[in-house]
Each structure stands twice: as C-alpha cells, then as structure tokens.
Amino acid sequence: MGPVVNKTQQASCLQGLAKLKGECEVLFGDDKNFLPLDADPQKSAFVQPALLSCKNGLDAKYVHDVEVFGPLATLVAYDDRESLIAITRRDWDRLSPRSFPTMRISLAKRFLESGIFTEESWPLTPP
Numbered sequence: 307m308g309p310v311v312n313k314t315q316q317a318s319c320l321q322g323l324a325k326l327k328g329e330c331e332v333l334f335g336d337d338k339n340f341l342p343l344d345a346d347p348q349k350s351a352f353v354q355p356a357l358l359s360c361k362n363g364l365d366a367k368y369v370h371d372v373e374v375f376g377p378l379a380t381l382v383a384y385d386d387r388e389s390l391i392a393i394t395r396r397d398w399d400r401l402s403p404r405s406f407p408t409m410r411i412s413l414a415k416r417f418l419e420s421g422i423f424t425e426e427s428w429p430l431t432p433p
Contacts, residue, residue, distance in 0.1 A: 309342070309351045310376050316351040319376035323356060329366045330358035330380060353377055363393045370396045 310316050323336060335356025342352040355377035360369045363382035370393075384390040 309345070310353055311351065313351050315375065316353055319353045319374050319378070322372050322374035322376075323378060325368045325372050326358055326360075326374070326378075326380065329362075329368050330360045333357045333359050333381075335378075357381070359383070364389055 310319055327336070335354045337354055340352075340354040341347055342350055345352060353376045356379075358378070358380040360366050360380055360382045363369065363384055366382070369380055369382060382393055384393055
C-alpha cells in the first residue's frame with residue numbers, strides 16, 4: 307500500500323478512523339506500532355490499511371457521514387431488503403459508498419428481473 311498524499315491527509319485518515327471506531331469493530335489494521343518498510347515515518351505519509359465492521363448500519367452515524375480518503379474499507383451489516391435499501395439511500399451520493407456498490411447494481415438487476423419492482427417503482431432512486 308502506498309502513502310497518502312501528505313501529512314495533512316494522513317492526519318485526516320487517522321482522525322476519520324478514530325471516529326469510525328466508535329461505531330465499528332476493527333477487523334484488521336489500526337496497529338499503534340505500524341511503521342512503513344523502508345520509509346522514514348517522519349517524512350512519509352503512510353496509513354496502515356484497515357478493515358472495519360459496522361454491525362448496526364441503520365443506527366450508525368459516522369459510518370455514513372465520515373469519508374476517509376485512505377486505505378480503509380467498512381463492511382456494513384443489514385438484516386433484510388428494507389434495511390439494505392435504507393442504508394443504500396443514506397450512502398447514495400457518496401464518493402465511496404459503504405453499501406457495497408457492486409451489490410447495489412446486481413440487487414437492482416435481480417429485483418427488476420424478478421418483477422418485485424418495476425423501473426418506475428424502484429426505491430433506490432436518489433432522494
């Protein structure tokens with residue numbers, strides 16, 4: 307994993323990660339002793355990749371409102387189709403949606419093909 311752009315972005319990534327940790331479990335990353343290989347940590351702007359899990363996507367705030375522009379991914383759980391739709395609507399206009407953008411397309415396709423929804427009634431249109 308390469309570095310982020312500069313020390314300012316590095317600090318922003320770490321601040322965003324700190325907020326997300328209030329609602330999410332860290333599955334990988336966030337090692338306090340992380341040091342990049344063959345790079346001076348005082349001069350470089352590396353952020354350790356992290357994977358987070360948010361078990362309550364409907365009630366979470368930061369997972370939908372905080373965008374971390376760094377090597378971070380967050381898995382958001384949902385209970386049923388209605389929960390998935392509600393979570394996806396919250397993430398609709400984000401640059402890095404948390405609601406699995408590839409699933410969004412495949413689910414939409416399956417729902418449309420199944421006849422459950424028509425293109426006119428499809429609920430994932432932007433609010």
